[in-house]
Amino acid sequence: MNEVLEAYHLKPSAYSLKPIGTGLIHRTYVLANGFGEEAYILQELNTDVFTRPDDIAHNLHILERYRLEHHPDYLLPIPLPTVNGEAMAKINGRSYRLTSYVQGSEAYDRCDTPEQAYEAAKQFGRFTANFDGLETAMLRYTIPGFHNLALRWEQFMQALSEGNQARRREALGLVQYIQEHYRIVEGFEKVRRDPAFRMRVTHHDTKISNVLFNDAGKGICVIDLDTVMPGYFISDVGDMMRTYLSPANEEEKDFAQVDVRPEFYRAIREGYLEEMGSHLNAVEKDHFFYAGEFLIYMQALRFLTDYLNDDKYYGRAYEDHNFVRAGNQVALLESYKSLGVALTQAGSQV
Numbered sequence: 001m002n003e004v005l006e007a008y009h010l011k012p013s014a015y016s017l018k019p020i021g022t023g024l025i026h027r028t029y030v031l032a033n034g035f036g037e038e039a040y041i042l043q044e045l046n047t048d049v050f051t052r053p054d055d056i057a058h059n060l061h062i063l064e065r066y067r068l069e070h071h072p073d074y075l076l077p078i079p080l081p082t083v084n085g086e087a088m089a090k091i092n093g094r095s096y097r098l099t100s101y102v103q104g105s106e107a108y109d110r111c112d113t114p115e116q117a118y119e120a121a122k123q124f125g126r127f128t129a130n131f132d133g134l135e136t137a138m139l140r141y142t143i144p145g146f147h148n149l150a151l152r153w154e155q156f157m158q159a160l161s162e163g164n165q166a167r168r169r170e171a172l173g174l175v176q177y178i179q180e181h182y183r184i185v186e187g188f189e190k191v192r193r194d195p196a197f198r199m200r201v202t203h204h205d206t207k208i209s210n211v212l213f214n215d216a217g218k219g220i221c222v223i224d225l226d227t228v229m230p231g232y233f234i235s236d237v238g239d240m241m242r243t244y245l246s247p248a249n250e251e252e253k254d255f256a257q258v259d260v261r262p263e264f265y266r267a268i269r270e271g272y273l274e275e276m277g278s279h280l281n282a283v284e285k286d287h288f289f290y291a292g293e294f295l296i297y298m299q300a301l302r303f304l305t306d307y308l309n310d311d312k313y314y315g316r317a318y319e320d321h322n323f324v325r326a327g328n329q330v331a332l333l334e335s336y337k338s339l340g341v342a343l344t345q346a347g348s349q350v
Contacts, residue, residue, distance in 0.1 A: 045088070
């Protein structure tokens, strides 16, 4: 770490280093100065997941250049250059980056109130709205195929034929459920073919921990921009639905705890459309509810695929971990579908 800090012209003895966050991808640390004040965020990039870290740096450079020209007052935490002017420090085959700490900010690991859901949705909506004029072809795909549901379906079908057949038999109920809901894949294919759906600058990882809040509970900005790529708005809205609506996360084994909170749905819709309402067209707005189906289903599909492939991607903490995760997301999708029925019967917007 001394070499890393020196690459940013920081004196190692002047800072203390402490791990923070619950992220599963990168290793993240906060650097405090001699007065105990947070000064920087340091990350070691996981290059097993992001195999081309220079593509991340490229995208951030494009975003920052556009921001300075069009929205100079918009806060976008971008990593600092090294003393050599490089986007990250590469030491002993590893990649590191340093970002200034946003003073007076805090992040939440879970979404506990509709107000938090509203503020987060507003921040992610503002992010995409502020880059609405940026040509998405300028951005690189840091994880190719990340939210391509058609690709995820192909991977699932391959796992059915080539994966662990004993596990396939054990997961028969989940396999049948996924197959019975193929209409969601067909819905994605229609989105891709419909010119009404615009490719936009999309965050792709809109969990609550990727928003910074002030001490009054108001959103400040979005962070963790590694997955910023061209995409459809359903990716960002869907990921908020998947991770904000239920009080239980994807690790919950008691599926009775996996339930959708309608007031959180309304908060997400209100916050996102407050910023993006004038940017989305009528066809896109008609697919707001579908966004949740799309992302929840895709995550169930990915967990089940990994289970059939003997846990090669997500790993496991116990034998049937990804089987349980897949069942959890199926329970979430069922609750979400019930919400859609209730909203339709009540004459509410979906």
